[in-house]
Amino acid sequence: MVIDIAAMQVPVLASSLTVTDSARDLGVVIDSCLTMADHVSAICRSGYFQLCQLRPVTQSLTADAAKTIVHDFICM
Numbered sequence: 001m002v003i004d005i006a007a008m009q010v011p012v013l014a015s016s017l018t019v020t021d022s023a024r025d026l027g028v029v030i031d032s033c034l035t036m037a038d039h040v041s042a043i044c045r046s047g048y049f050q051l052c053q054l055r056p057v058t059q060s061l062t063a064d065a066a067k068t069i070v071h072d073f074i075c076m
Contacts, residue, residue, distance in 0.1 A: 047074075 009016045022031040022038045029039040050073065058066035 008019050010019060022029055024030075024042075029042050031038045051070070054069060054073065058069065061069070
C-alpha cells in the first residue's frame with residue numbers, strides 16, 4: 001500500500017491540516033473507516049490498566065470485598 005504524503009495535508013484558508021487515521025471526539029475514537037476497532041482497543045487498554053491498579057488494594061481486603069469492587073468496576 002502506497003501512501004501519498006501530499007494527500008495527508010489538506011489546505012484550509014492560509015494553512016494546512018494533517019490528516020490522521022483516527023480521532024477522539026467526546027471520548028469516542030473514530031477511525032478513517034468508521035469502524036469501532038480503535039475505540040474498542042482504547043477501552044480495553046483503559047480497563048486493563050484500571051484493573052491492574054486494583055491489585056495492590058485488593059490484597060488488603062477480604063475476598064468478598066475484593067470481588068465486590070471488581071464486579072462494580074466491570075459493571076460501570
